[in-house]
């Protein structure tokens with residue numbers, strides 16, 4: 413049976429992608445919680461939606477089927493028992509496993525249609541929206557000034573991170589910060605219960621329950637055998653080891669390249685500093701390279717008795733040439749490597765390109781220096797508007813989760 417998931421590279425023609433159109437969750441962010449919500453500013457919602465619609469249209473115009481997370485989840489919850497089970501879990505993961513607040517939240521959420529309920533869960537539930545049967549101490553005395561029972565999920569439009577499709581399977585991710593951890597429960601229900609995926613033989617390489625932290629922004633599918641992954645603020649060595657073990661045992665993958673990157677907010681994921689855009693071309697933010705183009709990378713392969721061999725290598729070009737069997741790799745520096753332009757454009761996701769076919773990418777219009785340079789290197793660039801979307805600290809790659817890509821010609 414053909415799996416409904418098929419991603420054997422970062423660059424094969426993008427056939428199906430999952431997005432989330434930003435909604436009311438954006439307007440539930442206010443200055444005091446910016447840090448906790450992992451954003452630096454508050455997008456202006458109507459324009460963010462307009463920009464997002466244009467992004468989705470650019471993908472459709474280029475032959476990509478666009479699926480929306482909110483619709484996939486709604487369809488996954490069509491059966492009332494499953495919907496009930498999901499609600500119990502999401503309310504528990506929001507901090508209320510039982511009690512008066514749990515009961516009131518459940519009753520409130522059940523009063524919506526399933527689609528509106530999904531939108532509401534993403535948007536967040538304010539304390540003044542519900543009435544509890546009796547007043548608990550928690551209600552009276554805990555976080556008195558905090559306005560939410562269920563936090564908004566303003567990062568939901570970065571569909572890249574809660575999961576990642578690799579080969580005919582998926583990792584459903586244990587995300588790092590509380591602000592995003594509930595997002596991958598959506599993926600779990602979509603894979604288990606949406607008719608498009610349920611009982612279709614989708615391999616779950618790693619579920620969201622083991623402790624090690626991992627996010628899709630760190631998972632780069634370089635080929636049908638090679639995965640690159642960031643050791644980053646969001647992805648731990650423990651999770652990478654577990655994923656490598658699972659892939660080596662159950663899939664075609666025999667090489668995992670773990671690349672250590674700085675652990676900070678500007679470079680939270682590998683895809684904020686490094687993306688693949690053609691058979692032999694990559695964008696790279698010069699700040700991750702030491703003199704001579706060196707990084708700290710650990711190359712993992714299966715060894716005898718289910719063990720894993722690890723070698724430490726540092727020359728990024730050579731690592732990629734060897735892993736992809738290319739005689740020459742072209743590393744294109746974000747912002748041309750200029751000491752001001754490079755970090756400025758990287759901050760607004762100048763390295764976060766989404767390849768929609770080999771040598772063809774979608775990027776933010778604001779990163780014009782990087783975009784011009786990509787064109788000089790022969791890349792076809794589709795620019796999308798980015799004034800508001802970029803405020804969430806993610807670009808076209810972060811905003812998209814490829815579900816199906818065409819295989820590359822060998």
Ligand SMILES: NC(=[NH2+])NCCC[C@H](N)C(=O)O
Pocket residue numbers: 449450451567570572573592628629630680681683684804805806807809810
């Ligand atoms: N794949 C990515 N680079 N995603 C960016 C996610 C940005 C989001 N504000 C976060 O901190 O989680």
